[in-house]
Amino acid sequence: MNIRIKKLSEKYKTDFFRIHSGDDRWCNCTAWWVKTWDGWGDRTAEENLMLREELFDKGEYDGYLLYIDNTPIGWCQCVKRDRLEKLTNQFNLTPSPDAWAITCFLIKPQFRKQGLSQKFLDLILNDLEKNGIKHVQAFPKCGFNLPDGEVWTGPENIYLKAGFVSETDNKTSLPYGLKF
Numbered sequence: 001m002n003i004r005i006k007k008l009s010e011k012y013k014t015d016f017f018r019i020h021s022g023d024d025r026w027c028n029c030t031a032w033w034v035k036t037w038d039g040w041g042d043r044t045a046e047e048n049l050m051l052r053e054e055l056f057d058k059g060e061y062d063g064y065l066l067y068i069d070n071t072p073i074g075w076c077q078c079v080k081r082d083r084l085e086k087l088t089n090q091f092n093l094t095p096s097p098d099a100w101a102i103t104c105f106l107i108k109p110q111f112r113k114q115g116l117s118q119k120f121l122d123l124i125l126n127d128l129e130k131n132g133i134k135h136v137q138a139f140p141k142c143g144f145n146l147p148d149g150e151v152w153t154g155p156e157n158i159y160l161k162a163g164f165v166s167e168t169d170n171k172t173s174l175p176y177g178l179k180f
Helices: 010-019 045-057 085-090 116-130 156-161
Strands: 003-007 063-068 071-080 099-107 135-138 176-179
Touching (some): 003 010, 071 116, 156 176
Antiparallel strands (some): 003 063
């Protein structure tokens, strides 16, 4: 089994949509690109698809795809943090033009609970470090036994295993950060 990642680009748009299909189709990883959470639950899959297409048309390729052999099975949104205005507002973050954020994490249902999230995160972090990124933040839902739909920002344990720590005075609050 060959596990690898690819940075999202125009070449891999079809694979992005293959991952965001079925029950995972509704969002199309647009949650952080809308201004507020107000009305988010009322949006349709078609509205989110249109927003995703607009992002692609603007050259916004904001993450990584995970493959097993040649099959796309996962997605991770990873982008310069300050580009996501809703994220910075929600967590009251001070501007940091060098910080990157991991904000969405999706493994197709039939591939979950096999340790692939950890491998995916490790490959992403290796690529970020190789490309000179020095600071990465994550915003996982914290806790055990959360339903799959609640861990859309990635399971907390993969970030902790990768060395992320809380960057707040509280030490148990988000964001979690990792510096290379």
